[in-house]
Amino acid sequence: MMTDRLGRALGWTSLALGTAQLAAPRAVTRLCGVDDAPGATTIARLAGGRELLHAALLLGGKTPARWTWTRMAGDAMDLGLLGTAAATRTGARRRRALCALGTVAGIAALDAACTGMRARKARSPLQVRASITINKPRAEVYRFWRDLENLPTFMTHLESVRTLGGGRSRWRAKGPVVDLEWEAEIIDERAGDLIAWRSVPGKGVRNAGLVSFTDGPGGRGTVVDVSLEYGMRGRKLAAAVARMLGEHPEQQVRDDLRRFKQVMETGEVVRSEGSPEGHRARRQLHQRPAQPIGARA
Numbered sequence: 001m002m003t004d005r006l007g008r009a010l011g012w013t014s015l016a017l018g019t020a021q022l023a024a025p026r027a028v029t030r031l032c033g034v035d036d037a038p039g040a041t042t043i044a045r046l047a048g049g050r051e052l053l054h055a056a057l058l059l060g061g062k063t064p065a066r067w068t069w070t071r072m073a074g075d076a077m078d079l080g081l082l083g084t085a086a087a088t089r090t091g092a093r094r095r096r097a098l099c100a101l102g103t104v105a106g107i108a109a110l111d112a113a114c115t116g117m118r119a120r121k122a123r124s125p126l127q128v129r130a131s132i133t134i135n136k137p138r139a140e141v142y143r144f145w146r147d148l149e150n151l152p153t154f155m156t157h158l159e160s161v162r163t164l165g166g167g168r169s170r171w172r173a174k175g176p177v178v179d180l181e182w183e184a185e186i187i188d189e190r191a192g193d194l195i196a197w198r199s200v201p202g203k204g205v206r207n208a209g210l211v212s213f214t215d216g217p218g219g220r221g222t223v224v225d226v227s228l229e230y231g232m233r234g235r236k237l238a239a240a241v242a243r244m245l246g247e248h249p250e251q252q253v254r255d256d257l258r259r260f261k262q263v264m265e266t267g268e269v270v271r272s273e274g275s276p277e278g279h280r281a282r283r284q285l286h287q288r289p290a291q292p293i294g295a296r297a
Contacts, residue, residue, distance in 0.1 A: 021048025
């Protein structure tokens with residue numbers, strides 16, 4: 001992920017700057033043209049400690065880009081100090097201060113760019129993708145999915161799908177708090193190859209998706225690839241709405257495809273009686289051996 005790679009690079013930059021400022025504060029102040037300022041070495045050490053804190057935040061987690069905003073206040077402080085130094089000094093010190101000012105300005109621009117990319121990503125739609133290989137001919141797999149009213153047989157969060165004609169359908173999903181409803185329309189269809197749909201504006205939860213069907217390796221079986229997009233503003237809001245359907249969106253799609261494979265290959269879904277909706281952590285404590293739906297112990 002580009003934003004996290006950039007965030008990690010900025011973390012290493014903070015580590016290098018912080019180490020230099022703590023280990024050799026006099027050399028740093030001389031390079032910046034402020035070695036004649038009272039308290040310059042103390043300020044350099046404080047700035048070094050701040051940089052090491054930034055490094056710990058940026059390098060200590062799996063998503064460093066989320067912490068790049070913490071560097072921006074420090075950037076503003078450094079730019080202010082170096083700008084003052086460049087304006088009040090002359091000769092070699094002024095040239096060194098201008099060079100340091102330009103370097104810090106470049107780093108600040110990278111910090112702002114990374115923070116902006118992270119913010120834009122947070123506002124973008126939530127996208128989920130998963131695939132599975134089913135040991136059945138492509139035409140058969142496509143035909144079963146194309147009959148949208150079959151979907152609730154393996155998408156357990158769906159209560160019903162009712163076709164309305166003209167490529168439109170009415171979907172109803174059960175959630176832990178409230179039920180959700182929306183209308184969807186097919187926007188692209190190629191028999192045996194793909195089905196693309198999107199929700200009808202103003203008719204409930206905004207979402208879109210595409211399912212494609214391709215021959216498996218060596219012509220054996222069918223690869224089913226599903227891409228979903230929850231289109232409301234903000235990834236966190238989209239994920240929250242998706243969780244109302246039962247679980248995290250990515251896990252939900254994987255579970256749905258696993259059940260779809262079971263339906264196509266065995267004619268029924270086999271899963272634990274203690275966890276009929278799929279992989280939901282709070283239901284794992286009471287599982288029994290897996291058996292077909294409807295079977296009794």
